[in-house]
Amino acid sequence: MLLIYAVRIEYNQPLKIKKMARDNPTWIADLTSIGQRRESALADLREIVRNGLPYALSRWLSPADPGFESLIEEATQETLMRVLEKLDTFRGQSKFTTWVYKIAVRIALSDLRRHRWRDVSLDELVEKPESLSISGLMSGKEPDPELTTEKRDLMEVILKIIQQELTEKQNQAIIAITMHGIPLDELANKMNMERNALYKLIHDARIRLKNRLAEQGLTPAEILATFE
Structure with a gap:
């Protein structure tokens, strides 16, 4: 009876799936695959970029700025496209996510400069x-x-x-x-x-x-x- 009770308690707990950290080869393999495996990798990479950019950009633009969130979103989407285009240029000399983050920051700063000058004649x-x-x-x-x-x-x-x-x-x-x-x-x-x-x-x-x-x-x- 105790055994059954224990099993029921375990069964009724919410299922928590911990994301496994990918190493460099796994990132490349997942992003060059097809179907759900690739979509899952893109979603994880998007989350990493989306969560990291606000801190990097806060040195140049206040998070309270009305255009801050849209800039983050725009830079994140552009980063994912750029990464997929340049996957074959990744040499593995750093962590894959570090390489992606550098690309994201460059894109975000470039977008920021363009936005600042867009309405200036x-x-x-x-x-x-x-x-x-x-x-x-x-x-x-x-x-x-x-x-x-x-x-x-x-x-x-x-x-x-x-x-x-x-x-x-x-x-x-x-x-x-x-x-x-x-x-x-x-x-x-x-x-x-x-x-x-x-x-x-x-x-x-x-x-x-x-x-x-x-x-x-x-x-x-x-x-x-x-x-x-």
């Missing part, structure tokens, strides 16, 4: 670039006054060359990319250009700037040294 990007770029380059609470003046003078020279020597499109592209950090793909959309065409536009503009700065007796190394 090109006119806004090139409006008063002097104040935007100079304030961004001056870091620290108590900057060296002499170094600050040197930075300001050099920036004025660079901006003058940009405005006088470059075409309007080159001007827009250089300011947007180098001074605001707008993603190349987002800028291509705003300028209605193919990505490769925009890349060539920026490349030509940089060559032109480099040559013009050389005429002023300035080299890229000297410019970088000023802002270190």
Whole structure:
């Protein structure tokens, strides 16, 4: 009777199935299989990515932001698709989930940058670039006054060359990319250009700037040294 009672107690307990941790080969095997095995692996991977991204993104975007959850969801879905496309590139040099997590963070940050610039016009990007770029380059609470003046003078020279020597499109592209950090793909959309065409536009503009700065007796190394 006691034995039967014990069995009944065990039988009436809710069934708890603990998910088995997958090693690298198992992840690959499950994700390249078909049917329920693959769907189960995708669901587990989605949960891992979905639970990990909020912490990573909270450094750049507050979880209280109205767009936070939608960004997490969008990045999670894109990550799963990207992982399936790149499974054959996984070399097993780290845990599979670590590899996936790095992909997820890159995608999420890229999406975040695109969202931030989506409603910004090109006119806004090139409006008063002097104040935007100079304030961004001056870091620290108590900057060296002499170094600050040197930075300001050099920036004025660079901006003058940009405005006088470059075409309007080159001007827009250089300011947007180098001074605001707008993603190349987002800028291509705003300028209605193919990505490769925009890349060539920026490349030509940089060559032109480099040559013009050389005429002023300035080299890229000297410019970088000023802002270190």
